[in-house]
Amino acid sequence: MLYNEKVMDHFRNPRNVGEIEDADGIGEVGNAKCGDIMKMWIKVDKEKMIIEDVKFMTFGCGSAIATSSIATEMIKGQPIEKALELSNKAVVEALGGLPAYKLHCSVLAEEAVKAAVKDFYDKNGIEYDKEKFKPGFTCEH
């Protein structure tokens, strides 16, 4: 099989699908040419700096949908600082593995989370370490 059962489960029944009307941060990564776009919305408890709610929409292949779905599960209810530590490797591990040529989808998931947090920081004038928000994967189109 192309994907394991866990990936297929997240693809067939994606968690946290949709958008948040009054989101505190919105991140969008990827582009249509590459065949993958992920958009993530976060709602933040500004006192505790915890991600209260997260939603996503994805245009992309099965693994793109599955990685965004599990990434939302992994950061929901977590402190922002913790969400920023989410690595593409952790996403792949949580899914029980992905085919090698699909690994870029997990990079997109990591970047979507970071983009949403960065948007939140920017909107609220919060200082942050720019090193943590370096662009990663590009599909060279």
Next chain:
Amino acid sequence: MKTIYLDNAGTTQVSPEVKKAMLPFFDEEYGNASSLHFLGQQAREKLEEARADIAKCLNCLPDEIFFTSGGSESDNWAITSACREGARKGKKHIITSAFEHHAVLNTVKKLEREGFTVTYLPVYENGIVKVEDVKNAITDDTALVTIMYANNEIGTLQPIEEIANLCNEKGVLFHCDAVQAVGHVEIDLQKLKIDMLSMSAHKFHGPKGVGALFKRKNRRIDSFILGGTQEMNKRAGTENVGGCVGMAVALNEACKHLKENIERETKLRDMLFDELTKIPHSRVNGDREKRLPNNFNMSFEGIEGEGLILLLSDSGICASSGSACTSGSLDPSHVLLSIGLIQDVAHGSLRLTLSEYNNEEEINFTIKEVKRIVEYLRSFSPLWKDYEKGVKNHVI
């Protein structure tokens, strides 16, 4: 769950007749066709009968049919041989189209690296080569023209008769990759002035691993696989007698039922087009009429093909897509790009290819499922939302 198989351009199921004809060759008539004993001679007889049957279907001579391992080998062999011959005469130019199968394109690219110049003809939005372009591309240096009969992804039929006549007039060798066409449309090799033609058994309910190359009698061909004297000393290797017999039975059946199969498949194909073109922001890929009777190919804006294929598969429907995700690379199909699709649209393509085994009930179910799944995938596609909200302009 019932299997609805709509990937017949990928491969087909072996027909019951073919299976029956092939079974004895595993453990009863297993002789080597080159052996002198009775088992060997029986195998030889069956092999030659198969060759004659195939020749009859295509209206050519039996010794113009060379069995191979399939379409890719036939393409590699024909092109390599024709170009070697051309090079001997100082001709080092190849003409092909931009959307050939990789068995042709990668062979041609290898020759390009070895010093040949290659003209890749455009195929335009309708997915059809212009005869005029072929005419203008031919020079005194042209060793070979190789154009497919029908495209494997979008099914568009090429003006093969005119191209063959033109090449014949100009004295240029013409090879045709007819892997998708043989057994699906009428091919008369007396009428068509094709020098070499590739075919593959598993595309018309024959077995995998066997195909043939037609080579017109007075044309030269180099050996490609070296070894014994099999296949008129041109293609070494113990013959796959059961496979060749299976191929002949399959082609016989296909030729016998050609007219009714074309009618049946055209009707089912048009049901798919009539209903699925109702999906907003969708497009037909390739000319809707000048295409194989069994080929349906469309793109749906705002979705990616792999998800569509996987969800159809969950419903028992076997389909394919030209999206990057299904190709194992980051680039969508070269065929869809060659007919001018932008990448976003090429990613959202769906190919359904029929056979005579499909029926209306299956097609109706498929129509319902495609509509449902496209709508579902669009419901959480940020790209589709942007189109709908007017943030981005629709591309279809």
